[in-house]
Amino acid sequence: MSGFVRPAAPRRRDRATPESVTRKVARNVGVPLLSIVLLLALWQGIVVYFHVAPYIAPRPRQAVLAVTQNWSTLWPLVLGTIRETVYGFIAGAALGIGLGVIMAKVPVLQRLVYPVLVLSQAVPIIALAAPLVLILGFSVTPKVVIVAWIVFFPVTVNVLDGLSHVDQDLVNLARVYGAPRWRTFIQIEIPATATPLFSGLKIGATYAVTGAIIGELAASDGSSLALYQEHANTNLNTAAVYGTTMLMTVIGISWFLLVVGAEVFATPWQRRTVARRWRRGDRSEDEPAR
Amino acid sequence: MKASAILELRDVGKVFGDTVALEPTTLTVDEGSFVAIVGPSGCGKSTMFNIIAGLLSPDGGEVRLHDQPVTGATGHVGYMLQKDLLVPWRTVEDNITMAKRLTGRVSAADRAEARRVARQYGLGEFLRHYPSALSGGMRQRVAFMRTLVTHQPLLLLDEPFGALDAQTRLEMQQWLLQVWKDTERTVLFITHDVDESIFLSDRVLVMSPRPGRVVADIVNPLARPRTVDTLVDPQFVTIKARIMHLLHGGDA
Ligand SMILES: Nc1ncnc2c1ncn2[C@@H]1O[C@H](COP(=O)(O)OP(=O)(O)O)[C@@H](O)[C@H]1O
Ligand SMILES: [Mg+2]
Numbered sequence: 001m002s003g004f005v006r007p008a009a010p011r012r013r014d015r016a017t018p019e020s021v022t023r024k025v026a027r028n029v030g031v032p033l034l035s036i037v038l039l040l041a042l043w044q045g046i047v048v049y050f051h052v053a054p055y056i057a058p059r060p061r062q063a064v065l066a067v068t069q070n071w072s073t074l075w076p077l078v079l080g081t082i083r084e085t086v087y088g089f090i091a092g093a094a095l096g097i098g099l100g101v102i103m104a105k106v107p108v109l110q111r112l113v114y115p116v117l118v119l120s121q122a123v124p125i126i127a128l129a130a131p132l133v134l135i136l137g138f139s140v141t142p143k144v145v146i147v148a149w150i151v152f153f154p155v156t157v158n159v160l161d162g163l164s165h166v167d168q169d170l171v172n173l174a175r176v177y178g179a180p181r182w183r184t185f186i187q188i189e190i191p192a193t194a195t196p197l198f199s200g201l202k203i204g205a206t207y208a209v210t211g212a213i214i215g216e217l218a219a220s221d222g223s224s225l226a227l228y229q230e231h232a233n234t235n236l237n238t239a240a241v242y243g244t245t246m247l248m249t250v251i252g253i254s255w256f257l258l259v260v261g262a263e264v265f266a267t268p269w270q271r272r273t274v275a276r277r278w279r280r281g282d283r284s285e286d287e288p289a290r
Numbered sequence: 291m292k293a294s295a296i297l298e299l300r301d302v303g304k305v306f307g308d309t310v311a312l313e314p315t316t317l318t319v320d321e322g323s324f325v326a327i328v329g330p331s332g333c334g335k336s337t338m339f340n341i342i343a344g345l346l347s348p349d350g351g352e353v354r355l356h357d358q359p360v361t362g363a364t365g366h367v368g369y370m371l372q373k374d375l376l377v378p379w380r381t382v383e384d385n386i387t388m389a390k391r392l393t394g395r396v397s398a399a400d401r402a403e404a405r406r407v408a409r410q411y412g413l414g415e416f417l418r419h420y421p422s423a424l425s426g427g428m429r430q431r432v433a434f435m436r437t438l439v440t441h442q443p444l445l446l447l448d449e450p451f452g453a454l455d456a457q458t459r460l461e462m463q464q465w466l467l468q469v470w471k472d473t474e475r476t477v478l479f480i481t482h483d484v485d486e487s488i489f490l491s492d493r494v495l496v497m498s499p500r501p502g503r504v505v506a507d508i509v510n511p512l513a514r515p516r517t518v519d520t521l522v523d524p525q526f527v528t529i530k531a532r533i534m535h536l537l538h539g540g541d542a
Contacts, residue, residue: 170375172345177388273420
């Protein structure tokens with residue numbers, strides 16, 4: 001008996017009792033929120049305790065006020081930064097996945113291209129901005145290019161790594177069934193690479209906003225969040241400087257969380273033992289007994 | 291009804307570099323039979339399966355299935371390894387229908403069949419589960435159902451129970467015999483467990499290491515159904531003694 005029926009019932013996490021939901025929310029939302037609150041408290045504590053001058057560091061509340069009171073000015077700038085981040089991330093992710101797949105499938109290309117990719121990451125991003133502006137002008141494009149430049153690399157490396165570690169016995173099994181290679185790729189190799197792919201995307205997501213801000217600093221003639229902050233700095237408006245930094249951080253974290261959310265949605269088997277959605281199209285869960 | 295040959299190997303051999311993995315081998319397998327292949331690790335058992343399945347091309351010779359040449363071609367056998375090779379991102383039901391998904395569309399009838407088979411063999415409650423929720427024995431049963439629903443008449447099972455504990459393995463062996471009886475397939479079953487090879491089979495092929503070759507072809511006269519008592523039957527012990535002798539370098 002022992003081998004056949006391991007604790008047959010699904011693990012408790014799947015049975016969404018009210019208690020477990022509360023605990024789950026507490027664990028996944030409450031604890032991270034607590035860490036942010038603690039961070040703000042530490043900031044407040046240091047500023048108050050050491051009597052830090054307001055022009056060196058404002059209190060958290062003043063930084064937040066500097067944002068909310070100028071929200072109508074800031075909002076379009078925030079939107080601009082978000083746009084650069086999102087476009088750049090999508091372009092970088094697409095490029096990264098494409099390169100990873102091609103390099104995994106064509107070993108010659110892998111040896112040829114890999115050094116170039118590493119080289120691309122050795123170029124200081126700041127130094128990249130000037131030629132990009134010369135080529136692309138002061139549009140949104142150079143910022144998108146910078147973000148993509150940063151994002152694609154961890155994606156490529158992880159996709160390549162994931163694809164080259166797909167269980168060859170599984171690929172062979174598909175061959176025994178008579179599966180064409182493209183179906184094996186879609187049904188086996190791609191899902192098997194989901195976890196490393198999302199690792200790459202999450203790394204890319206954390207750096208994407210940094211890329212956008214660097215792009216705004218180096219390749220912006222008009223208005224942007226980075227220039228707003230620089231302007232506030234020149235005017236010794238320290239609260240606005242800190243507030244803008246907080247804003248940039250919030251954009252970065254939000255984007256990261258969105259990617260995490262996409263991963264949770266796309267890889268349910270990593271958290272669940274039972275499938276949640278079950279063949280919506282299939283009417284007959286119970287076919288007639290034989 | 292007289293049994294006819296389902297599989298024929300004619301002088302099929304394989305050399306890797308300077309390792310003779312499988313000496314040119316000739317053998318015939320009757321339709322509906324259960325043939326065990328026993329031999330030490332590295333004697334070319336898996337190589338023989340890979341050639342039959344079409345994953346490897348033999349250096350020479352021919353593989354014939356139902357009297358048709360299939361050398362180097364895939365898509366004509368069921369195949370299962372010690373590793374269950376279930377995909378973690380698919381439910382039990384979707385793992386069972388995997389072959390269809392890899393070669394075309396999974397129809398409602400395919401899904402219904404997967405459910406019926408799973409229910410019939412005690413996994414009905416787990417259709418919606420991901421494989422991570424299952425024990426090793428259950429996973430192997432799912433892997434076997436996946437092999438069954440390909441409807442291939444010839445099943446190649448390469449040490450399918452090798453990773454299970456002794457108790458579970460015995461249960462799985464009895465279960466396999468039941469399914470084999472129900473579904474009337476031909477089974478080629480690799481193992482390095484002599485007891486297992488005798489317990490399951492109609493016929494035992496004994497292989498020797500380096501160069502890998504079949505050194506004996508033993509007809510197994512033990513009556514079916516096999517039970518735990520079979521394991522202490524005097525005939526069982528006689529065959530076992532003979533195989534052990536062969537595996538340790540004796541003459542046929
Ligand atoms: N792809 C391969 N390349 C080189 N040598 C191999 C390959 N596959 C198997 N061999 C060698 O062939 C011999 C038989 O292997 P295998 O058929 O896997 O043995 P078994 O399944 O009986 O343990 C072993 O010596 C093994 O190292
Ligand atoms: Mg083997």
